């Protein structure tokens with residue numbers, strides 16, 4: 001095969017992006033809602049609500065206690081204000097904490113029993129809930145190794161998991177992939193051991209609230225030495241109005257195992273902002289590796305800043321064993337306000353953490369995002385590549401911490417942080433915190449800020465691309481290193497998203 | 508094909524600076540015209556104004572492509588209408604593969620003209636064949652657009668784009684400068700292969716050399732924003748031998 005044959009696949013992907021971009025009009029593609037009968041718990045949060053959520057999920061008493069403890073803690077905390085974002089005060093008692101489609105009251109035994117309206121919702125989002133081998137539209141996917149072809153999906157609709165695909169096949173490999181509520185019932189020993197062990201119950205305001213009221217989310221356990229035979233993914237969909245989504249994800253990669261996991265998120269267009277406060281905990285044992293990719297496309301609000309999701313998320317990976325590896329890749333294009341710092345605790349010697357991020361803020365969006373790399377073990381390595389794009393009147397902040405502890409001898413960090421501005425009413429900010437407490441470690445930090453170059457745009461346009469297509473192409477080029485870090489199936493989706501989220505940013 | 512009449516253009520940022528001062532030029536289908544002229548006389552500006560670059564205001568005159576007013580159109584509309592400019596200084600676009608760029612451009616134009624997009628397979632076949640003729644290897648097709656390309660590679664890449672886009676009116680702005688003898692031959696062969704009775708060329712150059720390979724029908728001398736003399740290929744030879752002094756003196 002010549003080199004050219006290889007790029008054919010890549011080119012196919014790129015082309016699909018362009019097709020998607022040109023085919024899609026209107027700004028937010030996922031803004032429709034599903035009309036479906038829902039059961040709500042009363043608005044507000046208090047011990048009764050927490051008990052109700054716990055009983056709806058048929059949880060054991062220890063879990064209910066754990067939640068109540070978190071609630072007590074949360075009631076004594078105050079909302080943090082240090083992030084570079086501003087939004088009207090949230091009335092935490094004016095939110096529904098639990099919403100479940102009526103048809104889910106009796107748990108469906110398999111996907112065949114799930115309400116067709118719910119299945120249609122995911123079909124419309126382009127998410128495969130049929131156990132089909134290949135994601136539609138990915139050219140060249142049939143030539144890829146088996147692992148790249150199948151994607152198992154856990155679909156979470158408002159507060160509950162609708163279903164998880166490929167469970168039987170995964171079980172054969174010893175992999176547990178199910179909703180967290182199911183894991184609490186079926187695998188209490190694992191949940192008890194690991195839940196809250198990376199993000200402690202009272203870690204921060206939103207994580208503590210999540211600990212009290214989380215309704216569902218995904219659970220993954222990869223046994224020692226197992227390479228997960230397919231990509232795992234969770235799609236979160238907020239549908240109900242005035243409802244917060246609080247999902248909880250727990251991923252455990254036992255010794256010498258490997259898994260690649262992806263989450264996607266969408267929500268309908270609404271005038272009133274909605275709260276999303278998730279917690280993701282990842283435990284990586286000796287010689288294990290986890291790749292976690294996010295394509296976050298919650299509704300961003302309209303061009304005047306009305307509505308949208310407030311996205312306050314705590315994500316943390318703990319490289320507990322020696323030579324453990326974690327890679328976070330995120331494409332953050334949605335949400336009105338984003339507050340998110342996927343972090344790596346590099347506890348094991350020779351462990352590695354990587355963080356690749358694209359954060360796009362257009363119109364009135366505000367993003368304050370970055371990572372924390374905490375080097376505790378010897379010879380630990382971390383790499384941060386952040387691409388921030390601001391357009392319209394948006395504000396985009398990279399906030400990162402690199403911390404080398406005294407025991408973390410001979411450790412290294414490399415940070416590259418690039419900002420791109422489109423127009424002159426937006427802002428980009430870089431806030432790096434660096435602490436080095438030993439003298440054999442090295443920290444490198446590079447940062448650039450640039451504007452979309454008019455000569456590049458004119459060059460593209462003189463070849464026939466319209467202005468938006470030209471901007472999308474140039475921005476996708478700017479983000480290349482991060483897009484390349486995504487699994488191929490999702491690189492395409494992400495490229496299209498980059499283009500869509502910048503619509504209206506020029507001209 | 509291209510009718511330029513009494514074109515006046517100044518800098519948008521500084522109305523004191525008028526660059527084109529009444530330029531008139533008529534190019535018929537199938538013809539090759541060459542423009543020569545001293546540095547700073549307005550050759551590149553003419554190509555930019557025709558292709559719609561920001562920063563210049565047209566204060567008088569007109570430019571029509573096949574009877575359609577070019578100056579009213581967006582740059583991408585001019586491209587879809589069949590205008591192509593091979594840049595004097597091709598622009599680098601980091602992170603964007605050369606192939607991706609080409610395919611996006613080809614399909615954008617086809618779409619604008621209401622044509623079917625080129626399938627991945629057909630596109631690839633075509634681009635490989637064209638690239639081979641221009642001795643552009645697979646690696647250059649994969650690399651980001653013009654990034655790290657040598658001067659000569661950038662120019663050949665412009666011709667590759669031109670061949671793929673199949674424009675009607677091709678403007679080449681000093682495509683020959685920076686080319687070694689062999690590359691010049693490749694570029695000229697590329698251009699000659701595209702010559703046809705319904706495609707026209709405007710070749711901006713400082714040297715007779717290129718015109719040995721691409722035989723022009725007409726040669727024009729541009730000085731201080733105006734065409735001061737037009738003639739046949741012999742005019743280029745005269746410039747090569749005597750420079751512009753006589754011509755400029757004659758025009759004054």
Ligand SMILES: Nc1ncnc2c1ncn2[C@@H]1O[C@H](COP(=O)(O)OP(=O)(O)OP(=O)(O)O)[C@@H](O)[C@H]1O
Pocket residue numbers: 518526544545546547548549550551552553562595
């Ligand atoms: N954007 C600009 N800002 C300032 N001056 C400009 C600009 N564009 C063109 N000019 C001036 O207009 C004149 C014509 O420039 P142009 O690039 O068209 O010349 P040219 O004939 O192509 O020269 P060369 O043979 O050196 O390529 C020059 O004096 C140049 O400095």
Ligand SMILES: [Mg+2]
Pocket residue numbers: 550551552595680681
């Ligand atoms: Mg010039």
